[in-house]
Amino acid sequence: MITVVGNLKGGTGKSTVAFNLAVWLAKQGKKTALFDLDPQNTFKDVLDVRLEEGYEPCLSSAGDLIALESLAKKPSAEVVIDVSIADKAAMLAAIKRADRVVIPCAPSQADIWSTQKFLSMIETEVGDKKIFAFINRADTHHMVVETQEAEEALDMLKGVKRLPVRLYQRTAYRRSFSEGLAVFELNAYDKAAQEVLTLAALLYPQYV
């Protein structure tokens, strides 16, 4: 299955989510391919650290659509693709090929608007697609109402299903990338790990 993690907006956690999902899939014993269609090449750095440290499973990432085409023909492989508007043509080609799109959305009105624009871009340029969204970088303070409001706004958007999970703003993500580890590999019992594991289970219930 091909899953694109995308959003028009920068910094919403696309690479973080794609990396964590890919490590989780590989740990479940699935043949996993990670694609980086963002010119920033975020995965190269984090996967280099992972390789240097010798962490298993070892993952590599590819950045070309030709490799994606050949993998797409193998239904057994799990493909996770990080896309960016910086390469719009590649982003749309990947979405066309994908079985579904997952949108991490930060809890702000600007992010809701940009999610709305992303959805209409997909509808216009690709057509019908299975699309999921969830709130990433939710505020941990219980008095902050933006997360709840953003979820309600996501529920109002057409053509997208909101996943019942929140990834809160947690310091574990910073450490995770610099150490080349998914957050659940740092400490499987902390909150960030539990949230990412919930997200993975919602997206891949067949592997839990």
Ligand SMILES: Nc1ncnc2c1ncn2[C@@H]1O[C@H](COP(=O)(O)OP(=O)(O)OP(=O)(O)O)[C@@H](O)[C@H]1O
């Ligand atoms: N839930 C979270 N809690 C704390 N930090 C987070 C969380 N999600 C992402 N981050 C941090 O936010 C920053 C941006 O995340 P990331 O690079 O994954 O976003 P992106 O959408 O891929 O950005 P870009 O558009 O630049 O590619 C990173 O420093 C990452 O560690």
Ligand SMILES: [Mg+2]
């Ligand atoms: Mg990124």
